[in-house]
Amino acid sequence: MTARYDIDWTAAALREIRKLDKRAAARVLAAISRLAAEPRPPGARHLVGHPPGIMRIRAGDYRIVYQVEDDHILVTVVRVAHRRAVYRDL
Secondary structure, rough: OOOOOOEEEOHHHHHHHOOOHHHHHHHHHHHHHHHHHOOOOOOEEEOOOOOOOOOOOOOOOOOEEEEEEEOOOOOEEEEEOOOOOOOOOO
16 A cells, blocks of 8 residues: 655645635645545656656646655645646746
8 A cells, every 4th residue: 555645735826726716626626635645647747847756737727736755755736727827937
């Protein structure tokens, strides 16, 4: 059995999730909660040009950018935003 990862949030990610409508927020939160069991689910992609461990997953029209720290069993949600804006200022 593999260990469950702890989920941590950056302040920016928390602000972004609060701005989403209820339906989008529910979809994003469900995707993030699944990261605790499987931090590299099918469809997850590494972001090119960023430090190792920075990945993204899709949740409808929204993207969740996160960092996996295997040595601390931790997933840090870095950014949650619409697909057209998520990679700006990252």
